[in-house]
Amino acid sequence: MYSVDEKGRVNLPAKLRKYVSPDTNDTFVLTRGFEKCLFVYPIDEWNKLEENLRNLSGYDPEHRRFIRALLELASESQLDAQSRLSIPQELREYANIESEVRIIGTLDKIELWNPQIYDEYKTSQPETYESIAAKVMK
Amino acid sequence: MYSVDEKGRVNLPAKLRKYVSPDTNDTFVLTRGFEKCLFVYPIDEWNKLEENLRNLSGYDPEHRRFIRALLELASESQLDAQSRLSIPQELREYANIESEVRIIGTLDKIELWNPQIYDEYKTSQPETYESIAAKVMK
DNA sequence: CCATTATTCCCCACTTTTCCCCACCGTGAG
DNA sequence: CTCACGGTGGGGAAAAGTGGGGAATAATGG
DSSP: OEEBOTTOEEEOOHHHHTTSOGGGTTEEEEEEOGGGOEEEEEHHHHHHHHHHHHTSOTTSHHHHHHHHHHHHTOEEEEOOTTSEEEOOHHHHHHHTOOSEEEEEEETTEEEEEOHHHHHHHHHTOOSOHHHHHHHHTO | OEEBOTTOEEEOOHHHHTTSOGGGTTEEEEEEOGGGOEEEEEHHHHHHHHHHHHTSOTTSHHHHHHHHHHHHTOEEEEOOTTSEEEOOHHHHHHHTOOSEEEEEEETTEEEEEOHHHHHHHHHTOOSOHHHHHHHHTO
16 A cells, blocks of 8 residues: 555555566556556556557547547656656546555556555455456466 | 564475475565465466466456456565565465464465464365365366 | 746655564484 | 574664655646
């Protein structure tokens, strides 16, 4: 659990920073995530995603809708000298992030959650961790 | 049964260390395990698991849920000069590990248990060791 | 177009946690 | 008895995390 200060800044945990490729130059793209969290992509991963988006069709209404939703709040930003990321206000509002945040590294990106919303998300699923694992990893 | 000191450190038993490949460089990944224990993966085994995770889809809600649960508390750490591993506080809380811990080597990884919870787990199963063996190993 | 307000960014300072190191104790083998 | 090895404890330096002032930049309103 990490704190968000008055100015909307969060410290990216050192253990996650270690895994980010050094040639991203501490640059990240923040955007709307799934289940009311925020996604934070290191710029290299974001570029890959953007490539995939380019393969979608601007003439298909569903593709259009998805692209708009994803990019609407997207914002690039660099870590400051203390390795903090500042979260634009619109994104903080979207994810209901106030003074504390849960940070999860998920392979290609980082997720930011309002801690309470994350707990609700976890408990909203009747299946246990063990049974999901059994199903997913079989 | 091993002790956990004030700083959350546990000595990895010498007999288990022997089985860990030397080129892991004493590096392990700790994470949430099943039935309220913790998993400790030697880094080489963890990398295999991570490969499998990367083959899951971030766009499938169940896959997402599993990835989050597994990685939420994951943390890499190296043995200190006395072959001890330090367990992050959030993981200790998850597994209810305080001053003592039961350590079980399980082929590809190591499990850490609150001793009392482990005893309850054993007795919670009405089937006997022998009958489970017969079923599992047939 | 200028003035006012708000936001962002850069810097410095402080607190807390982690990690590295040294020391000790007990047990079993020689 | 002594030595080696496995296990335990704790002090202190270094790193990680937090907070806030003030200049630069951008947005807002007249």
